[in-house]
Amino acid sequence: MNNIILNTALLLIALTVPACATKINDEVATAKYLEESRNTALEFRKKLGDVQKAQLESVGAENAIPVCKVIAPAMAAEYSKNGQMLKRVSLKARNKTQGTPDTWEKEVLESFDKAQLAGKPVDVMEASTVSKDADGRWFRYMKAIPTQPQCLQCHGKPNEISAAMKALLAREYPEDMATDYSVGEVRGAISIRRKVD
Ligand code: HEC
Secondary structure, eight states, X not given: OHXXXXXXXXXXXXXXXXXXXXXXXXXXXXXXXXXXXXHHHHHHHHHHHHHHHHHHHHHOHHXXXXXXXXXXXXXXXXXXXXXXEEEEEOTTOSSXXXXXXXXHHHHHHHXXXXXXXXXXXXXXXXXXXXXXXXXXXEEEEEEEEEOOGGGHHHHSOGGGSOHXXXXXXXXXXXXXXXXXXXXXXXXXXXXXXXXXX
């Protein structure tokens, strides 16, 4: 009788321990990486915004395309080291190859859009999770990118984008979906992932 109780107890412990261990690890990973990822995303968003502003003021929108096309991905690459990867994604991507979200990113972007409709400030929106794929476990983080006035000449309504810019975008991005935005809307998000050891 006692043996049965003991065996049952041992079985229960054996069943619950791995589940607890995974959960604790997820929590530990989140505690370890959340703050760091948030800071990285904020720094990236600010740095890119500053470069963009300076470029728009000095050379004008048509010549500022390289900021979003060349400098942003280069900056993203700069932040993609020491096991960390950073990119920008959007539900309406301009660069289909680099900007299309995966399943989790899409869900988060949709939740950001919903929160925006409910009146939540885009600036503070973020999400994180720990997930698993064939390559192992990942800590993932996303921070929303709000549309600002200086974005409109390239991402705004048709009447806010010059004919020259439209022609340029049509040539460079024939599948462009990233227009029709208004100030304050979620333009996309910074998405960071890092391996959980
Ligand atoms: C001078 C034109 C221009 C301005 C101004 C501009 N963008 Fe872009 N944006 C682009 C181009 C071009 C791309 C595609 C970049 C690429 O090829 O990766 C892009 C891509 C993006 C992406 C990546 C996702 C996607 O759609 O492919 C985000 C996010 C983004 N822009 C946000 C912004 C925000 C926010 C602002 C204002 C703070 C802004 N952009 C201002 C031209 C611009």
